[in-house]
Amino acid sequence: MSMNILTEQQLYRSAPAIFANSPDRAVSDRYGFVPTINIVHSLQNEGWYPVKALQTNTRNKARNHLTRHMIRFRQDPDRQILVGDSIAELILTNSHDRSSAYQLDLGLFRLVCSNGMVTQTGDLGNIRVRHGKQVVENIIEGSLQLAVEIPNLSESVEKFQSTLISKEEARVFAEAALMMRYGDNWKNQSPVSPEMLLLPRRNEDKEPSLWKIFNRVQENFMKGGLLGRSVNGRLTRTRAIKSVAEDVRLNRALWKLTEDFSHHKTLAHRHFLH
Incomplete structure (x- = not known):
């Protein structure tokens, strides 16, 4: 099953905040800034590729690189996991203005309507990672934890269908x-x-x-x-x-x-x- 992996140019056009190289000036010195693009590269190394990106519109263009943004990741076609009529995805959200930590969710992309959804993952919930030195390692660990939940997600979809x-x-x-x-x-x-x-x-x-x-x-x-x-x-x-x-x-x-x-x-x- 083919998919369109976004290039860095496409990611930038959809969500320039992914490429921010500094946080909001108002954050404290304890705020461990990690550019979102670093997380993108790390997840790609683990076999998750960006297929959609967006960010919240802001009237203040000077804050365009700080606003909340989202990236949806999918595994390569040989490893994609079908859940009913949908494909399992990871959804990463973040901002650089203290409005949110890194968050990782399990999601579904429904093939017939090209409309993604974010799912609950049992007792795990969504994974929140505070900005800091270990953010990359924690995100990767979180992606592995969420991937384990996919069979449970499949069971839920089958139950909903019946x-x-x-x-x-x-x-x-x-x-x-x-x-x-x-x-x-x-x-x-x-x-x-x-x-x-x-x-x-x-x-x-x-x-x-x-x-x-x-x-x-x-x-x-x-x-x-x-x-x-x-x-x-x-x-x-x-x-x-x-x-x-x-x-x-x-x-x-x-x-x-x-x-x-x-x-x-x-x-x-x-x-x-x-």
Whole structure:
């Protein structure tokens, strides 16, 4: 299975903060600065290659090299691990302005929609590494720990695929997702209804499985473009999520929601059998 490995020129065009050579001037002397590109090179040496990069937009161009950025890594085609209809990835996020430590997550790239998701990894959670002298070694160690979790991730996806969801349950899922995105007052703040959020973008996603419901909601959030109404009642279209922090936060929350749904469905099924 082929993939497009990003060159350093492509990485720079997508996220120049990867190549920062100094931190924010406001950080203390104890802040151990390590350029993100050093981490990229180290992960490449371990067989993980950058395939996507982005960074949060900032109005202050002078801080363009400090802002939060994300890089998605995938193993070479001979070693890629398929998880259902997706490929396992590593997601690295970082900033150089003290707003975040290095974070490493396990993720999935769904082949049919080219839309990446960030997953929970059981008790491991995401791996946070503070800036310091051992950051490279800790990131590499973290990548090995996360790779061990991939079989568990595959089991979760298989369970989601085999779990059928009713229309009423799908609506509850969408309502919970809108609350994650817009807060407790989502009914007034969300420009779209739960039904709009559940609309499939392709025929193969019409299947009423938990996996497809999750993917519909996740893709509609991430890519935007849904027609709705603003708080003022004007017709509008939802925006794609371009903030690195919100991308990771919402992806994690949606994955946790899906796991919770799967767990409750399993408990309900067991109760019914007894």
